[in-house]
Each structure stands twice: as structure tokens, then as C-alpha cells.
Amino acid sequence: MKGKATSFDIAHYAGVSQSTVSRALRNSPLVNEETRKRVFEVAKELNYKVDKNASNLRTQQSSTLALLLFEDPTADDSQINPFFLAMLGSITRACASEGYDLLVSFQSTSADWQADYEDSHRADGIILLGYGDYVDYQAKFRSLIDQNTKFVCWGASVDNRPDLTVSCDNYGGGKLAAEHLLKINRKDCAFIGDASEHSPEFFARYQGFKDEFTRHGVTLSERKMANAISTEESGYHATRSLIANNIAFNSLFAASDLIAIGAIRALKEAGIKVPDDVHVVGFDNIAVASFTNPPLTTVQQDTTLAGQMLVNNLLKLIRGDEVENTLLPPRLIIRGSSV
Amino acid sequence: MKGKATSFDIAHYAGVSQSTVSRALRNSPLVNEETRKRVFEVAKELNYKVDKNASNLRTQQSSTLALLLFEDPTADDSQINPFFLAMLGSITRACASEGYDLLVSFQSTSADWQADYEDSHRADGIILLGYGDYVDYQAKFRSLIDQNTKFVCWGASVDNRPDLTVSCDNYGGGKLAAEHLLKINRKDCAFIGDASEHSPEFFARYQGFKDEFTRHGVTLSERKMANAISTEESGYHATRSLIANNIAFNSLFAASDLIAIGAIRALKEAGIKVPDDVHVVGFDNIAVASFTNPPLTTVQQDTTLAGQMLVNNLLKLIRGDEVENTLLPPRLIIRGSSV
DNA sequence: CGACATTATGACACCGGTGTCAGGTTCGGA
DNA sequence: TCCGAACCTGACACCGGTGTCATAATGTCG
Known part of the structure; x- marks a missing residue:
């Protein structure tokens, strides 16, 4: 047998028509049980596989x-x-x-x-x-x-x-982060991420975070925000710039774990201790989050x-x-x- | 236009045959430049895309x-x-x-x-x-x-x-790990992994590692080996069992980073300090490796x-x-x- | 101007399945 | 015995392209 077997080959060896082979293999109720068995045997014998291209072409769907x-x-x-x-x-x-x-x-x-x-x-x-x-x-x-x-x-x-x-639920996730920091009384919080409509996920996280603070009578300072995209590098630089500007805070909410990891690096580098000096909360719960030093508190997305x-x-x-x-x-x- | 456009639709609107459409779109040199241009325009107009199923079926390949x-x-x-x-x-x-x-x-x-x-x-x-x-x-x-x-x-x-x-080059990688530990004089080494032929990658890593030690006149003790598959859990348990059996070592080579991470957890839990008491070397250089505590020395696979x-x-x-x-x-x- | 190469195109079979339709067989009931 | 339903099967068109072959139109050269 050269090349792959086709349904015609099966038909030939099973002594039935190609139509019947097709029906048998797809378990059509129209086909006799014995015929089906024979077809399956021959198909197995010849190591036959339905050609997906032909099948998809005819049925107009691809699975x-x-x-x-x-x-x-x-x-x-x-x-x-x-x-x-x-x-x-x-x-x-x-x-x-x-x-x-x-x-x-x-x-x-x-x-x-x-x-x-x-x-x-x-x-x-x-x-x-x-x-x-x-x-x-x-x-x-x-x-x-x-x-x-x-x-x-x-x-x-x-x-x-x-x-x-x-x-x-990014908004709800932001609230969770805020609740946590409020409960442990770390209300002087920085935010690293992008709180504009350009990245709606980050925006929603920030909104939920901010609203929860507001609900507790705490206003977040715009000065304690720095823009970052979702990379470790970006988080690092954003945090460095806050530190360089002598902006103080005792907690930090990062719009993603990668940002948080970069932030932690910047903080450590500046001699600021995590969590003693600054509590850090991330978002995503990527695999790395449990291995950072210290392990990262974060909002998990399932x-x-x-x-x-x-x-x-x-x-x-x-x-x-x-x-x-x-x-x-x-x-x-x-x-x-x-x- | 209901449904997707076919090459016949293009042919109709461009006033050529379907064959020509097919040729034109595939940049066949047989087709006149002006005709090709017209075909491309109509195709773009109708948002036409070649049906991969038909194409694959005919050409017997799928890209x-x-x-x-x-x-x-x-x-x-x-x-x-x-x-x-x-x-x-x-x-x-x-x-x-x-x-x-x-x-x-x-x-x-x-x-x-x-x-x-x-x-x-x-x-x-x-x-x-x-x-x-x-x-x-x-x-x-x-x-x-x-x-x-x-x-x-x-x-x-x-x-x-x-x-x-x-x-x-798993064997060479094992050698690299060994060279490193030998150079810093941590010759009392444990191995966590599977050094049997059942997992030939791990086997090769271990062989390279062992041979390099042997070349320096150091024989690795079989007692200081523990089986593990490539998960954090498995590395953790394997290392725990070594510790539980009071087996001493001042370095540890793990057949993979995940194993190494599990091993570090087990060591820390037992009050054994990394790297002070035990140096740990992994294999793979997965993303997590640089974030562990301490960051993991490892053999990188590119x-x-x-x-x-x-x-x-x-x-x-x-x-x-x-x-x-x-x-x-x-x-x-x-x-x-x-x- | 005729022979022939070159270029551009259309007609058509084909890839390997699926779905429809028509036809043959078997069987129960009238 | 005849009829229709139930069951099973084969023939055939079709999905939408690709490749081959034939052919028409144009150009080239002696």
C-alpha cells in the first residue's frame, strides 16, 4: 500500500461501497451491524484515518x-x-x-x-x-x-x-486588594500600572482599589501613581522613579504580578524592606508569585x-x-x- | 453576499475564469499583470480568503x-x-x-x-x-x-x-554542574532525580555529573541519591526522605529546576540553610529560577x-x-x- | 506570408470525503 | 399473494480549490 489508505481502499477490501464505509465509520444507524464491524476491521488493518481536509471541506467546519x-x-x-x-x-x-x-x-x-x-x-x-x-x-x-x-x-x-x-472581575479584584491593605492599616499606598482607559483591565483594578479606599474615607494620592506596562522591567523602572522623587508610601498595589516583582526589586535595591517598610500586593497569581522573596500577596485569576x-x-x-x-x-x- | 466568497465569485466579478483567479492569487507567472491586479482588487473587495481545506485537500499538505x-x-x-x-x-x-x-x-x-x-x-x-x-x-x-x-x-x-x-547536551550540562561544585569545593553531593534508563535525560545529566566527579577522584555515594520526577512535590519528598535518613551532604544537584525548588523547600523546612549549609544546582533555567529564595544556580537549556x-x-x-x-x-x- | 514560439486563458478532472436520492431486500399484515 | 414499511446499500453530485491540457491571441523571424 503506497500512500495513505482512503475510504475507497476500505470499500474495496470490505466488499462494500465507499458510501457505506463513510457511514459505517461515522456510526450512522443506517448501516448494518455486521457490515460496520467488517469496515472497522479493515480500517484498523489499513491504519486508516479520515482525511480532515476532505471532511472539513464537505461539512464546512473544522472542529x-x-x-x-x-x-x-x-x-x-x-x-x-x-x-x-x-x-x-x-x-x-x-x-x-x-x-x-x-x-x-x-x-x-x-x-x-x-x-x-x-x-x-x-x-x-x-x-x-x-x-x-x-x-x-x-x-x-x-x-x-x-x-x-x-x-x-x-x-x-x-x-x-x-x-x-x-x-x-478586575474591579472586584482591586477591591479585594484594598480591603486587605485597609484591614492591616497600610493606607499610604502607591499604585504601579496604567490607570487610563488605554488598558481597561488595569483601569478597572485601580478603580475598584480606589473606590474601596474612598469608601473608607481614604483618598489615594495621584502623586503616588506611576505608569507601567505588564513587564518586570517596566515595574522596576516605574517604582524607581517614585523612589527617586522621594515619594513615600507604606504599601504598594501593582496592576500585575510582573510589575510587582519589578517593584520589589526596585524597593530592595533602594534599601526599602518588603514587607516591613512596604507591603506589596500584585495581581494574577502567576506561578512565580509563590517563589519570590518574599512570596507575593496577589489577587488570583483562575x-x-x-x-x-x-x-x-x-x-x-x-x-x-x-x-x-x-x-x-x-x-x-x-x-x-x-x- | 451570503456566506464566504469563493474563487468563483471573484472570477465572476473580475470577468475571468476561476482557474485564472486561482493562478493570479498564487502569483503564478502565467497570468497577465493587469489581470492579476484586477483579481486582487476584487478579492480584497469581497474579503476573500483561500479555503485552506480545499487547498490542503488538493495539494496534500497543510502548512x-x-x-x-x-x-x-x-x-x-x-x-x-x-x-x-x-x-x-x-x-x-x-x-x-x-x-x-x-x-x-x-x-x-x-x-x-x-x-x-x-x-x-x-x-x-x-x-x-x-x-x-x-x-x-x-x-x-x-x-x-x-x-x-x-x-x-x-x-x-x-x-x-x-x-x-x-x-x-544533558551529559555536558551535568559536567558543567559538577565542575562548578568541584571548583568551590562542595564535593559531598546529593543527587535528586531519576538516574535510571527510564528517563534518559536525567540519566545523561547524572552520568555527566558523576563522570566529572570521578575524573577528579571523587566518588559519588549511591546512598545520597533519591528518585524524583520533574515536579516540585516530588523533589520535596525525595529530599525529605534523604534528610529523614540522616544522610549528610553539603551540595545538591537536582535533575530539574522544579525538583531543585522542591528540594530547597525541604531543606529550609529542616532548618538547613541554602546556600550556607547546602549548595543547590538545578537544571533547565525556567523563569521561576531567578526568583526563588535564594535565586537558583542552574544549567540553562536555550x-x-x-x-x-x-x-x-x-x-x-x-x-x-x-x-x-x-x-x-x-x-x-x-x-x-x-x- | 507561413511556421513557430510565447503568452494568457478556459475547460475539466481531481483531491477524499459527506449527504441525498433512488432502488433492492426482507418481513409483517391484509 | 400482494403491498407498504423498515432496513440497508450504491450511485452520484458536491465542497472549493489546484494542476494539466488544449487553445486562442499575439509576437517573431526567415
């Missing part, structure tokens, strides 16, 4: 989802945000358990990505991760929707957003659940079922950096 | 690689070995830069995985990562090769292994290069070019756990 990872460009190109990696893992798992394959692809935010995957019938739907370019997302998402592309987005569920999202919800919601969308935006509950994990 | 991740079953199912995640990232990148898509899938070692992906024409080739079931790999690999399946394996390049491998080589070699294999097993040089990274 495949595409995961597009958008990454903020970083200096060190090789490093991938560990939070995304964790999501990638859980999404892969969730896909597998639903019988779907997963195509993974990195995209640059600026590129004209345009959801090639679904248009070209390689995937039935798309999961967008880290699509941070919120300036023009409205237009892009609208055009996707106009093309009837099925996609789900991980990110902040901003009002009037046209797409379907799954996200962590990546396993997130992956499942992304996949489930996307599949619902593909099937045409009713779907709503999903908000996942965060959880505060207290470790050595704030006790 | 897609499959990555199969085999994981040793762990208690905490959700955690994925961070080293593999890093590899996943670099492989994805390498695929993208070669114009290939990547299908990712988790497999259980025991399952009858059988390389469905290539047989079903979903992928042109397969990358195997973490295929630890070395007991019967010969048979499985042989059958894959018999079926003319193109695949590359990340792992130890054992003699007589029938498959194509890319791997880190995952970026590894991903590139895996993809490049696999593509060569697919194209029918000559390919040889690849051995990547390790690098010692000295951090606080051993100074």
Missing part, C-alpha cells in the same frame, strides 16, 4: 479553534507573559476535553490580523488573548462581527463593547476556569446558543509580601 | 505542524511544566516565522496517540515534547517511521534511537534555540533534506543558591 495571542512588544522578545502561558495551557486542555483542536498563533497588535483563521475555514472560532490595542478595537471587532466571525475575547468587559468577553469559560462560550456562540459576557470571581492570596 | 505535549501525570492536573510552556512559546514563534501554523495538543503518555494528526492530513509533521515513556518508544517510533510519518522528538539522543531528536531547531529540522525532514540529530550546548548560570 478546530484558533487562539491568537497578542503581545505588547517587549525588548526581550523571547519572553512570553507567564499569565498568558498559563491561559494557553488551560485553553488547550479545555479544547481537548471538548474534542476540538487548537491552533495557536502569536500576533502583533498592530498587524492586520483580520481573523484569517476563520475566513480560511481553518478554525470554527477564535479566542483573542491580550488584545491590548483598545484604541481602535471597536472598529476591528465590528468588522469581525459583520463578517459573522465567531470570536471570544479575554479582557475587560467595558460598556458598549461589541464583542463577547470572558474576564476576571486561569483554569477562564480557559474553560472561553472555550465553552465560544462553542456556544458557534452553535448559535445564547451567550453572555462572563465575569470570573477573583480571590485574594495572602503571602509574605504583606504580612 | 501546519502539530505539537504533542506529553505530560507525566501529576496530582495537580492544572499545572503544566513551565519548561514545556517555554518551549511551546518558542516553537510557536518558530513556526510563525516559517509560515506554518501550529496545532497544540496534550496527550497522555499511555494513550494510543498514534500520530493522528499527520495521518489525517491535519499536519505535515509532528513535534513530540516530553514523551517520557521510554520503555516502549522503540516500537512506537518504528511504527511511526514505517508509516512514513515525519516527526521530531525533544529528548535524549540515546544510541540506536530510530527517531530524529533535538536535545540539550529554549528559543531549541524551538527553532525542532521546527527547522522537522521542516527539513518534510522536505526530504538530510537531517541529523542536534545537540544544543547548555550554559551554567550561577546564582545565589551556590555562592
Whole structure:
């Protein structure tokens, strides 16, 4: 036998028509039990596998989802945000358990990505991760929707957003962090991150954080805020600049764990002790968080659940079922950096 | 326009035949430049994308690689070995830069995985990562090769292994670790890992390590070895058992960083100071390694290069070019756990 | 001007399945 | 015995491209 076996080969050896082979292998009730058995035997014998291309072409669906990872460009190109990696893992798992394959692809935010995957019938739907370019997302998402592309987005569920999202309750997570610091009376707090609408996740975290402080009669000082994107480097430099400006604080809320880790490095370098002088709270609970020195108190996002919800919601969308935006509950994990 | 546009739609609007459309879009030199321009315009207008299923079916290739991740079953199912995640990232990148898509899938070692992906024409080739079931790999690999399946394996390049491998020079890496400990005179060394042929990577690391010690006239004691698989938990328990048996040592070589991290936890718990009482050296240089307390000295495997080589070699294999097993040089990274 | 190469295009079979339709067999009931 | 339902099977069109072959139009040269 040269090349792969086709259903015609099976038909030949099993002494039936190719149509019957196709039906038998897909467990159609139309086919006689004995015939089916014979077909399966021959198929096994010839090590036959259905050609997915032919099958997909005919049925116009692929049993495949595409995961597009958008990454903020970083200096060190090789490093991938560990939070995304964790999501990638859980999404892969969730896909597998639903019988779907997963195509993974990195995209640059600026590129004209345009959801090639679904248009070209390689995937039935798309999961967008880290699509941070919120300036023009409205237009892009609208055009996707106009093309009837099925996609789900991980990110902040901003009002009037046209797409379907799954996200962590960032606002609630910010509140959790604030509650914690308020309870232990560390009210002089700095914030490292980006509290503008440009990064809605960070914005929501800050809002929840701030509102909780306000509710307790504490006003956060704008001077104690520094901008950072979600990298260790950026967190380090932002924190250094606060220190350089002689801005004092006894606690620090970082918009992500990577930022927090960079912040801790800057603090240590300046001779400021964590947690004695400054309590630090991060966000994400990436794997590294429990190994930092001191271990990092953080707001956990449940990546396993997130992956499942992304996949489930996307599949619902593909099937045409009713779907709503999903908000996942965060959880505060207290470790050595704030006790 | 209902549904996606096909090449017939383009042909209709551009006033040419469907054949010409197909040729024009693939930049065939046979087609007139003006015709091509018109076709491209219409295609853009209609937001046309080539149907990959049809294209793949006809050409019998998919421009897609499959990555199969085999994981040793762990208690905490959700955690994925961070080293593999890093590899996943670099492989994805390498695929993208070669114009290939990547299908990712988790497999259980025991399952009858059988390389469905290539047989079903979903992928042109397969990358195997973490295929630890070395007991019967010969048979499985042989059958894959018999079926003319193109695949590359990340792992130890054992003699007589029938498959194509890319791997880190584990033996050399073990030597590096040994050199380091010998130089700083920490010769009373424990080894945590699996030094049997069942996990050839660990075996090679241990061999290189041991041989270097032997070369310096130092014999490693078998009593100071404990078995562990590559998880933090396993490293923790293995180290605890050494301690519980009152086995003394002033340095410890762990077959992987995860094991090393578990070992450090066990040592600390027993009141043994790292690095003062025991120097610890790991293997892999996962992201966490620089954040542990103390930061972990380790033998780095260059995952970026590894991903590139895996993809490049696999593509060569697919194209029918000559390919040889690849051995990547390790690098010692000295951090606080051993100074 | 005829022979022939060059260029550009269309018609058509083909990849390997799936779904529809028509037809043959068997069997129970009238 | 005849009829219709139930069951099973084969023939065939079809999914949307790609590659081959035939052919028309244009150019070249003796």
C-alpha cells in the first residue's frame, strides 16, 4: 500500500461501497451491524484515518479553534507573559476535553490580523488573548462581527463593547486588594500600572482599589501613581522613579504580578524592606508569585476556569446558543509580601 | 453576499475564469499583470480568503505542524511544566516565522496517540515534547517511521534511537554542574532525580555529573541519591526522605529546576540553610529560577534555540533534506543558591 | 506570408470525503 | 399473494480549490 489508505481502499477490501464505509465509520444507524464491524476491521488493518481536509471541506467546519495571542512588544522578545502561558495551557486542555483542536498563533497588535483563521475555514472560532490595542478595537471587532466571525475575547468587559468577553472581575479584584491593605492599616499606598482607559483591565483594578479606599474615607494620592506596562522591567523602572522623587508610601498595589516583582526589586535595591517598610500586593497569581522573596500577596485569576469559560462560550456562540459576557470571581492570596 | 466568497465569485466579478483567479492569487507567472491586479482588487473587495481545506485537500499538505505535549501525570492536573510552556512559546514563534501554523495538543503518555494528526492530513509533521515513556518508544517510533510519518522528538539522543531528536547536551550540562561544585569545593553531593534508563535525560545529566566527579577522584555515594520526577512535590519528598535518613551532604544537584525548588523547600523546612549549609544546582533555567529564595544556580537549556531547531529540522525532514540529530550546548548560570 | 514560439486563458478532472436520492431486500399484515 | 414499511446499500453530485491540457491571441523571424 503506497500512500495513505482512503475510504475507497476500505470499500474495496470490505466488499462494500465507499458510501457505506463513510457511514459505517461515522456510526450512522443506517448501516448494518455486521457490515460496520467488517469496515472497522479493515480500517484498523489499513491504519486508516479520515482525511480532515476532505471532511472539513464537505461539512464546512473544522472542529478546530484558533487562539491568537497578542503581545505588547517587549525588548526581550523571547519572553512570553507567564499569565498568558498559563491561559494557553488551560485553553488547550479545555479544547481537548471538548474534542476540538487548537491552533495557536502569536500576533502583533498592530498587524492586520483580520481573523484569517476563520475566513480560511481553518478554525470554527477564535479566542483573542491580550488584545491590548483598545484604541481602535471597536472598529476591528465590528468588522469581525459583520463578517459573522465567531470570536471570544479575554479582557475587560467595558460598556458598549461589541464583542463577547470572558474576564476576571478586575474591579472586584482591586477591591479585594484594598480591603486587605485597609484591614492591616497600610493606607499610604502607591499604585504601579496604567490607570487610563488605554488598558481597561488595569483601569478597572485601580478603580475598584480606589473606590474601596474612598469608601473608607481614604483618598489615594495621584502623586503616588506611576505608569507601567505588564513587564518586570517596566515595574522596576516605574517604582524607581517614585523612589527617586522621594515619594513615600507604606504599601504598594501593582496592576500585575510582573510589575510587582519589578517593584520589589526596585524597593530592595533602594534599601526599602518588603514587607516591613512596604507591603506589596500584585495581581494574577502567576506561578512565580509563590517563589519570590518574599512570596507575593496577589489577587488570583483562575486561569483554569477562564480557559474553560472561553472555550465553552465560544462553542456556544458557534452553535448559535445564547451567550453572555462572563465575569470570573477573583480571590485574594495572602503571602509574605504583606504580612 | 451570503456566506464566504469563493474563487468563483471573484472570477465572476473580475470577468475571468476561476482557474485564472486561482493562478493570479498564487502569483503564478502565467497570468497577465493587469489581470492579476484586477483579481486582487476584487478579492480584497469581497474579503476573500483561500479555503485552506480545499487547498490542503488538493495539494496534500497543510502548512501546519502539530505539537504533542506529553505530560507525566501529576496530582495537580492544572499545572503544566513551565519548561514545556517555554518551549511551546518558542516553537510557536518558530513556526510563525516559517509560515506554518501550529496545532497544540496534550496527550497522555499511555494513550494510543498514534500520530493522528499527520495521518489525517491535519499536519505535515509532528513535534513530540516530553514523551517520557521510554520503555516502549522503540516500537512506537518504528511504527511511526514505517508509516512514513515525519516527526521530531525533544529528548535524549540515546544510541540506536530510530527517531530524529533535538536535545540539550544533558551529559555536558551535568559536567558543567559538577565542575562548578568541584571548583568551590562542595564535593559531598546529593543527587535528586531519576538516574535510571527510564528517563534518559536525567540519566545523561547524572552520568555527566558523576563522570566529572570521578575524573577528579571523587566518588559519588549511591546512598545520597533519591528518585524524583520533574515536579516540585516530588523533589520535596525525595529530599525529605534523604534528610529523614540522616544522610549528610553539603551540595545538591537536582535533575530539574522544579525538583531543585522542591528540594530547597525541604531543606529550609529542616532548618538547613541554602546556600550556607547546602549548595543547590538545578537544571533547565525556567523563569521561576531567578526568583526563588535564594535565586537558583542552574544549567540553562536555550529554549528559543531549541524551538527553532525542532521546527527547522522537522521542516527539513518534510522536505526530504538530510537531517541529523542536534545537540544544543547548555550554559551554567550561577546564582545565589551556590555562592 | 507561413511556421513557430510565447503568452494568457478556459475547460475539466481531481483531491477524499459527506449527504441525498433512488432502488433492492426482507418481513409483517391484509 | 400482494403491498407498504423498515432496513440497508450504491450511485452520484458536491465542497472549493489546484494542476494539466488544449487553445486562442499575439509576437517573431526567415
